[in-house]
Amino acid sequence: MTGHRQCAAGITFVLLLIVASTADGQGGMYRGPGAGERMEREQISEDLYVLYGHGGNVALYVTTDGVIVVDSKTTDADGEEIERHVSEVTDQPIRFVVNTHYHMDHTGGNAGVEGTIHKVSHENTRENMVRLNGEKWNAPENRKGLPHIVYDHEMAIKLGGKTIRIYYIGPAHTNGDSIIYFEDEKVIHAGDLFFYLAFPYIDAGAGASSLRWIESVEFMLSLDTERIIPGHGRVTDKAGLGKFRELLREFHEVVEERVQEGKSEEEVASELETYPFGNDPGLAYLRVNVAVAYPEIKAKLGR
Numbered sequence: 001m002t003g004h005r006q007c008a009a010g011i012t013f014v015l016l017l018i019v020a021s022t023a024d025g026q027g028g029m030y031r032g033p034g035a036g037e038r039m040e041r042e043q044i045s046e047d048l049y050v051l052y053g054h055g056g057n058v059a060l061y062v063t064t065d066g067v068i069v070v071d072s073k074t075t076d077a078d079g080e081e082i083e084r085h086v087s088e089v090t091d092q093p094i095r096f097v098v099n100t101h102y103h104m105d106h107t108g109g110n111a112g113v114e115g116t117i118h119k120v121s122h123e124n125t126r127e128n129m130v131r132l133n134g135e136k137w138n139a140p141e142n143r144k145g146l147p148h149i150v151y152d153h154e155m156a157i158k159l160g161g162k163t164i165r166i167y168y169i170g171p172a173h174t175n176g177d178s179i180i181y182f183e184d185e186k187v188i189h190a191g192d193l194f195f196y197l198a199f200p201y202i203d204a205g206a207g208a209s210s211l212r213w214i215e216s217v218e219f220m221l222s223l224d225t226e227r228i229i230p231g232h233g234r235v236t237d238k239a240g241l242g243k244f245r246e247l248l249r250e251f252h253e254v255v256e257e258r259v260q261e262g263k264s265e266e267e268v269a270s271e272l273e274t275y276p277f278g279n280d281p282g283l284a285y286l287r288v289n290v291a292v293a294y295p296e297i298k299a300k301l302g303r
């Protein structure tokens with residue numbers, strides 16, 4: 001594999017990318033299907049926009065002193081496309097890019113956003129970018145895309161009279177997932193702590209935790225919020241996030257039942273391949289996720 005870590009459509013994306021690289025004989029790095037395709041923009045409040053399309057959902061937050069962008073999709077071309085969308089809604093410059101986590105479909109456009117821009121992430125996210133996607137981020141031309149402001153538990157950005165709060169609750173999808181809370185809008189960008197409504201990918205190589213993921217979801221549900229931007233899928237609300245919490249709970253329950261019965265990890269994974277989880281029949285990451293959840297649940301049960 002290329003070592004590019006992504007999620008949701010990411011595994012398919014990486015596989016296709018390898019094929020494309022071979023076919024065009026030019027390496028094909030960080031281009032791939034969908035790169036540079038036009039993004040769909042939705043205005044969700046007076047000053048807040050979401051960019052859908054391939055890669056993770058992007059938020060654009062306009063203030064009188066500049067724009068805060070959350071996540072940057074996958075490629076340099078995506079970064080340029082994000083700049084174009086910003087210029088269509090405001091004359092203000094981009095001042096901050098905040099990355100929710102290190103996966104390439106959320107950070108890959110960082111170096112394509114030009115100008116004097118503060119790039120912000122959890123400390124572990126920056127580390128993961130360098131360690132797990134070093135092929136991209138250790139290249140001299142891309143290092144400008146690395147976050148140079150990092151935090152460990154909580155921070156805030158105050159710009160143009162607006163506040164966004166950024167929280168890290170604990171290991172979940174990775175070990176550096178940020179919850180972005182647009183306090184004045186009562187909107188959350190959840191990054192990939194929330195897939196709407198799909199089964200999550202638990203990134204063990206990046207220090208993720210299946211069981212502790214629930215804590216981040218509970219925290220988001222405790223905030224005063226009306227709309228939630230998931231990492232992938234359409235904007236929803238607390239009810240949508242609540243369904244996702246139930247999906248996570250159900251997954252843990254059915255794995256735990258089988259651990260209690262003394263079943264092996266392989267037996268659990270095989271049985272659950274046909275289990276009807278929530279609204280998501282795809283279960284693209286089932287085996288990966290059982291591989292994370294099984295030992296965690298076994299340890300919890302003291303087995």
Ligand SMILES: [Zn+2]
Pocket residue numbers: 006007008101103173192
């Ligand atoms: Zn992700």
